Amino acid sequence: MPVSAAVRARVRGFLPVEAEIRYIFPASWNESVFFVFVVTDAAVTVLTNRMFSRSRPKEIWHVFPRAVRIGPVDTHLIPTFELGGRQFEVHEEYVPVINAADAELSPGALPPDPLSEL
Template sequence: MERMPVSAEVRRRVRGYLPAGEEIRYIFPASWNETVYFLFVVTDSAVTVLSNRFWSRTRPKRIWHVFPRSVRIGPVETNLIPVFELGGHTFEVEEEYVSVINACDAEIAGGDLPRDPFPEL
């Protein structure tokens, strides 16, 4: 199955769950056991995890948890299926998003990285 960056429509839906004025720096989907889907939204001030509607990867339903921006999302274990632990839970992520997670973590470690290449989406 071909994967695409998170679409403009999904980003629009996500913005409704963020505080006014917050700018999305990074966004990526993840799941628990390939049945419960989440969107991880990284802004300058927080990592907001949105749970999606049942069986949906792109329709947020509610805020599941908000972590401070200083939280590390990785490291991502990439043996079979890429996974990472956050908030006591193990999440699965598509391989293409591993670099996004690494960029999020490098940014809080003081790395000078470029912003999201698709901010308008």
């Protein structure tokens, strides 16, 4: 399920005004602490959520430079990835989102735009 418009609106309050959300996905740590990862053109911002909530950001946990890779995602059993010294769990539907965010960091990894003249 995509991240809702309500969550996106809440997340914007933690980002710089000029920041454009490119990717956003939820993840958890220890199955009890929930995070929202927000990838913009300048940074990867990780927000912690309120207690027992998956969709109400409370504060910024860490801001990484955009050059940081979020993956690779280990897809054995429960998909996991490591960032900032912690291992996070993510629902399998968000693995392509993480892969796409990381692919932007590799020149030539994305296919050419088929409609570039538009």
